[in-house]
Amino acid sequence: MNARQLILTGSICLISSLLLACGGASSTLNTQAPQVAGPTLRGTAAAGLAIVGAIVNVKCRSGNGATKTAIDGTFEISLPAGSSLPCVLETTNPGNSRTLHAIATSDGTINLTPLTEMLSTRLMLADMNKVFANPDFDTISKTATAGNIKAAQADVSAVLSGLLDTSSLSDFLSRPLKAATTANPGAGDTQDKMLDTLNLALANNLYQPLLNMLTKTTPGIMAFGRHGCVVMGEDGKSLSCSGPGLWETAARIDVFPAALILEPAGKQVITAKIDYLQNVEYIRQPVKWQVVEADGGSISSNGEYTAPSKAGIYHVRAQREDFPTLSATALVIVNTTSPGFVPTLSVAHHIVNVMPGGNIALKADINYPPNVEYLREPVSWSIVEAGAGEISLQGVYTAPTKSGVYHAKVQRDDFPSIYAVVEILVNYPPD
Incomplete structure (x- = not known):
């Protein structure tokens, strides 16, 4: 082997030594990637x-x-x-x-x-x-x-x-x-x-x-009422569907008391009463509370109302979530000169059904101030619309022969600013 061949062979050996040792010995390169830890x-x-x-x-x-x-x-x-x-x-x-x-x-x-x-x-x-x-x-x-x-x-x-x-x-x-x-x-x-x-x-x-x-596609309350099958949709709105309505079990909502007087910043629990339909599961009372006026105080999700500091007339609305078209309103009078006694008035139902020409007894409840005697319950009934039927002093309503939606008003005689209104649905039941 001449000098030129020796130089060439040495160069090749030097370069290849990165992979293989000269003289025929070999080394193994580890090509396996390191294992990554799990989450x-x-x-x-x-x-x-x-x-x-x-x-x-x-x-x-x-x-x-x-x-x-x-x-x-x-x-x-x-x-x-x-x-x-x-x-x-x-x-x-x-x-x-x-x-x-x-x-x-x-x-x-x-x-x-x-x-x-x-x-x-x-x-x-x-x-x-x-x-x-x-x-x-x-x-x-x-x-x-x-x-x-x-x-x-x-x-x-x-x-x-x-x-x-x-x-x-x-x-x-x-x-x-x-x-x-x-x-x-x-x-x-x-x-x-x-x-x-x-x-x-x-x-x-x-x-x-x-x-x-x-787990249901629509998480909400399904019920059957006056307007047929009603589903509380995911967006909180009422979705109608096919199915017969049950006129006899029309959905209702009422609030107690329906009217009261409070001092500024006074508190009062207002209760909503609804009819719970059979074969319907409720996880809570399907009622949403709202003070109608922006400056009319506040109300909690369980109906505890706090009056504003300013005297005035305000309204608290309870709305059914399973029947969003149905609501009842309580009248609240905030008076700086209000006595310690808080007068209230409630009606048995804010919404009632009656057939044309039929009769129904409406009822109001009031509280009585201490040490005061009354000869009769100090309330008066009246019909709001002309031609909407008649009502007696005791609250017995006689419907007109014409179908429609009418209203009866009941008012305290001792506290005339306290009143409530009943919605009367006059119609024949479905066949």
Whole structure:
């Protein structure tokens, strides 16, 4: 081998030594990529109080996991390498044996609460116990989109309206939650206090019917009334459908008292009375309260009215949510010189049915001031429209022969500013 050949051979050996050692010995290059760790899911399990020492099970498209909640209800699960989302989580509250579920579409925070159970149920339109027992991850992936999750939360919020205001909680699933504990009951954050309210508002016999209702395409109340089949739609509006009306069980709403006098900033609970139709499940009274005048004070979801500081005449309206066209109004007089006695007046029904030419006895109830004697009940009845029938001093109404909608007014004689109006539907019942 000449010098030129030696130089060439050495150069080739030098270059190739990156892969193979000169002289025939070989080295193996490791081309396998490092394994990526699986997702980590962490959150809090709570239902008014932290759920302590409960097993949290997780099933994912690939890979499963389990852990136990800590004394503050927190948990963390690091899934095996190669695991992939989405995942379904489940735990059982030992306090009431209720299972709680959530669907995780990304790693990070995911809570387990009654609100996540309701949201997941609404999202999947299914019993979450069955979903967890046999998860179809293709269906879960297609269903659990950001838009669908947002819509499901809005539906749950609408169903809970009147029981719980969830407007301050933007994300039921992944907003960090600090739960109260038995050792520190005041430690809970705003979300935890919301769960406390929900726990108190939902009696044991209402929780499961609510979940069952959320599996339906339209979560709301279906009822049959004067106008036929009525469905409370997802948008909160009344949707009509086919079906016979039941004239005998026409939907009604009444408020008690129907009229009262209060001092400025005075308080009074106004009660709504409705007819609950048979074979209809109600999770709460389907009534929405509103003060008609913008400066007329305020009213809570349970009917507690607080008068404004300014004297005047105001109105409080109670509206049926299952029959949105039906409402009843209470008259409130705020008077700076009001005596300690608060006069009230109520009617048995704000809406009544009667056949043309028929009779019906209308009734009003009042309260009596202390140490005052009356020879008769100090109320007077009158008909609002001309040609709308007749009414006696005792409130017996005789309808005209012509069908229509008429009104009777009842007024206190001792407090003439206090009155109520009854709507009278004069018509023949359907065949």
